[in-house]
Amino acid sequence: MFLRRLVSSLFCLVLAGNLLASDFGTTGLITLPSAKMQLDGSLTATLSRNEVVDIYNVTFQATPYVEATFRYAIFNPREQFGSTDVLRDRSYEVKVSLMKEGAKLPALAIGVRDLLGTGVWSGEYLVATKGWKLIEATMGLGWGRYAGRGGFSNPLSILSENFEDRPTGFIGEEVGGFSTKAFFRGPVGVFGGLKVSVPRVPLKFAVEYSSDIYQREARFGSIGDSSPVNIGMEWTFKEGVMLAAAYQQKQFLSLTLKAALDAKNKPKRQYERFYSSADQLGRVEAPEQIDLAKWYDKLLFDAERSGLRVHAAHFRPGDDQISFTLSNDRYALWADALNQFYVLSEIHLPENFERIAIAPLEDNLAGSSVLYDRSQISEKAKLVGVPPRKVTQRQVERVRVQPALSLDRPIYRTNFGYPRLALGADLAMRVQLMDPNEPLKHQLYVKGTGRLAISEAFNIWSAVTVDISNDFNTVRPSNSVLPRVRSEINQYLTQGRNGVDTMFGEYRQSFDSEIHLRAYIGILEEMFGGIGAELLFEPFAARWALGINLNWVRQRDFDKRFGFQDFQVLTGHASLFYASPFYNFDFGLHIGRYLAADKGYTVEARRTFDNGFAIGAFFTRTNVSSEDFGEGSFDKGLFFSMPYSFFIKGNNRSKYNTVVRAIERDGGRRLEGAVGNLWWDRRALRYDALQNNRDRVVP
Numbered sequence: 001m002f003l004r005r006l007v008s009s010l011f012c013l014v015l016a017g018n019l020l021a022s023d024f025g026t027t028g029l030i031t032l033p034s035a036k037m038q039l040d041g042s043l044t045a046t047l048s049r050n051e052v053v054d055i056y057n058v059t060f061q062a063t064p065y066v067e068a069t070f071r072y073a074i075f076n077p078r079e080q081f082g083s084t085d086v087l088r089d090r091s092y093e094v095k096v097s098l099m100k101e102g103a104k105l106p107a108l109a110i111g112v113r114d115l116l117g118t119g120v121w122s123g124e125y126l127v128a129t130k131g132w133k134l135i136e137a138t139m140g141l142g143w144g145r146y147a148g149r150g151g152f153s154n155p156l157s158i159l160s161e162n163f164e165d166r167p168t169g170f171i172g173e174e175v176g177g178f179s180t181k182a183f184f185r186g187p188v189g190v191f192g193g194l195k196v197s198v199p200r201v202p203l204k205f206a207v208e209y210s211s212d213i214y215q216r217e218a219r220f221g222s223i224g225d226s227s228p229v230n231i232g233m234e235w236t237f238k239e240g241v242m243l244a245a246a247y248q249q250k251q252f253l254s255l256t257l258k259a260a261l262d263a264k265n266k267p268k269r270q271y272e273r274f275y276s277s278a279d280q281l282g283r284v285e286a287p288e289q290i291d292l293a294k295w296y297d298k299l300l301f302d303a304e305r306s307g308l309r310v311h312a313a314h315f316r317p318g319d320d321q322i323s324f325t326l327s328n329d330r331y332a333l334w335a336d337a338l339n340q341f342y343v344l345s346e347i348h349l350p351e352n353f354e355r356i357a358i359a360p361l362e363d364n365l366a367g368s369s370v371l372y373d374r375s376q377i378s379e380k381a382k383l384v385g386v387p388p389r390k391v392t393q394r395q396v397e398r399v400r401v402q403p404a405l406s407l408d409r410p411i412y413r414t415n416f417g418y419p420r421l422a423l424g425a426d427l428a429m430r431v432q433l434m435d436p437n438e439p440l441k442h443q444l445y446v447k448g449t450g451r452l453a454i455s456e457a458f459n460i461w462s463a464v465t466v467d468i469s470n471d472f473n474t475v476r477p478s479n480s481v482l483p484r485v486r487s488e489i490n491q492y493l494t495q496g497r498n499g500v501d502t503m504f505g506e507y508r509q510s511f512d513s514e515i516h517l518r519a520y521i522g523i524l525e526e527m528f529g530g531i532g533a534e535l536l537f538e539p540f541a542a543r544w545a546l547g548i549n550l551n552w553v554r555q556r557d558f559d560k561r562f563g564f565q566d567f568q569v570l571t572g573h574a575s576l577f578y579a580s581p582f583y584n585f586d587f588g589l590h591i592g593r594y595l596a597a598d599k600g601y602t603v604e605a606r607r608t609f610d611n612g613f614a615i616g617a618f619f620t621r622t623n624v625s626s627e628d629f630g631e632g633s634f635d636k637g638l639f640f641s642m643p644y645s646f647f648i649k650g651n652n653r654s655k656y657n658t659v660v661r662a663i664e665r666d667g668g669r670r671l672e673g674a675v676g677n678l679w680w681d682r683r684a685l686r687y688d689a690l691q692n693n694r695d696r697v698v699p
Contacts, residue, residue: 023048025057025069029193029208034138035107035129041264050254069093072434085220090662091117106130139192148213151187202236272306299348312410321355332645335696342699359405366404366510367685373398399694403540404513444469467497482666485595491558499560528553536678541687547575598622614641620668635668637661
């Protein structure tokens with residue numbers, strides 16, 4: 001219990017940003033939505049607690065016009081006497097801005113509270129909001145739960161008589177399915193409210209008229225006769241963190257904690273500071289194998305201390321251009337890594353080189369190259385790193401993103417002394433969120449990692465788990481009628497709490513600027529081992545790419561050692577990727593055969609910000625029926641990738657990646673990390689990603 005509270009508290013306190021969320025996560029009053037939107041790119045976490053229902057929300061402002069919320073609700077959370085409600089519900093909400101607020105006209109938005117789920121919160125709304133100095137007024141029309149009081153006939157019935165009546169019970173075609181048969185159907189109710197800000201104090205008061213009568217909760221004995229009036233207050237006690245309290249339905253008190261993150265915020269550039277090998281104080285730190293009489297050795301030495309690896313350099317005698325192959329081990333933004341190298345180049349390169357081209361490598365895969373035109377050589381600084389300055393458009397134009405370079409016959413090549421062994425150990429945690437029976441399960445463990453680099457292209461990777469604390473269990477056994485490729489994950493997390501997570505060999509190579517290969521063999525993940533490969537074709541500066549992968553895998557024993565079960569399968573996908581020009585949204589379509597031998601397609605969408613933060617969603621439909629799939633109807637979930645540079649000082653490339661699913665089932669499941677891995681992993685070196693950050697590249 002203490003650990004769960006600790007995780008929840010830390011999650012909230014590390015966030016900062018704009019806060020407008022209601023108890024249901026969407027921007028609004030107390031429980032009602034408003035037509036306002038949060039700042040583009042805001043990610044808000046909301047925890048609302050009362051005696052009727054505890055609600056956990058994650059809301060993302062996907063674009064300036066679209067707000068999306070994933071919600072988990074625990075009904076009757078404190079098991080009050082007389083209530084028989086035991087539901088644990090997951091749902092998705094989407095709100096779309098139709099019109100921004102003007103000098104005279106209000107903001108206007110339309111939304112669906114339970115777009116994908118059981119339909120417990122089923123309700124749609126059209127809402128308007130207008131602000132005057134310290135007062136903000138909201139009024140809306142609602143369907144479903146928003147039409148419980150004083151409803152009137154649906155005006156949409158003039159379009160079709162199907163809008164007159166609303167289905168009851170579980171509204172989705174299946175539990176976890178889309179609830180389209182109920183959208184904007186049945187009687188219409190009116191709701192609204194006011195929010196008043198206190199001058200010079202981070203305090204707001206709210207009053208609302210709610211048309212939700214909590215009919216379902218009253219039927220289960222969780223609430224008596226309710227009132228339409230809710231009153232509340234909210235206090236922003238720290239930037240980006242807010243506490244709210246409300247008295248709702250004349251029945252109960254609620255407490256809500258809200259926190260937000262500005263996902264668009266770029267980290268400040270942090271220069272690596274040390275004495276350069278061009279200075280006497282820096283030269284004394286150089287190892288014996290560094291020849292300080294050679295500019296390449298001095299550049300190599302300073303680059304390594306900066307968190308960069310220079311693989312090779314090439315130039316033609318008499319030419320004014322020099323090209324380097326470079327890897328980035330430390331910088332969250334590749335633009336900052338390039339900037340650091342160009343600063344070092346100004347210190348060490350001979351003056352006759354007026355153009356510097358860099359061919360970046362990401363895990364030995366080539367990305368778009370970057371060419372910088374040197375207008376002049378700066379004075380050699382004793383201390384690497386200069387204060388940030390405003391970069392002019394003329395300076396930005398000196399940086400050009402070009403097709404990938406291949407240094408076939410380099411003049412200089414760095415000998416990294418392969419094979420090389422690297423070992424590590426970290427404190428790690430895996431969590432399972434929003435299980436139908438338990439909202440949070442965890443394992444705290446020591447993660448031991450190893451990498452044996454045979455060459456630049458071939459590595460042997462390993463990861464082992466040493467358990468510290470673990471509350472995973474098998475109380476809820478799998479009832480799947482499909483091969484249990486994922487639904488028995490808790491068997492692995494209990495019987496294999498101490499075990500081998502991965503141990504495999506991997507080969508990565510770019511054959512030219514457009515074709516990239518990844519091949520692997522061994523224990524590939526917690527549940528499967530085998531052999532496979534992925535191939536990616538990505539033309540330079542194109543918004544599309546094609547991929548294909550094929551894998552033969554066998555299911556591992558539950559103890560996560562070196563034994564295998566009998567189940568084996570051939571799985572693979574053909575993939576189409578598209579990098580849209582809108583808000584850095586990327587899309588992937590994968591068609592093929594999944595782990596349970598079912599066939600179908602997966603659609604995924606992600607928004608990746610220049611700072612490396614990414615959030616997305618996906619769903620999979622296969623030839624497995626909803627009945628055979630089981631609870632949830634089909635596989636779907638959310639993806640998060642959060643750079644540690646948001647919270648840790650200093651340059652750091654590490655990220656926390658996780659996929660959140662409402663439930664672990666077997667249909668439509670893929671081999672982890674084998675579908676689309678290359679395209680997503682190489683995104684930071686894509687043409688548009690580098691082009692959009694040229695201002696940070698300029699030294």
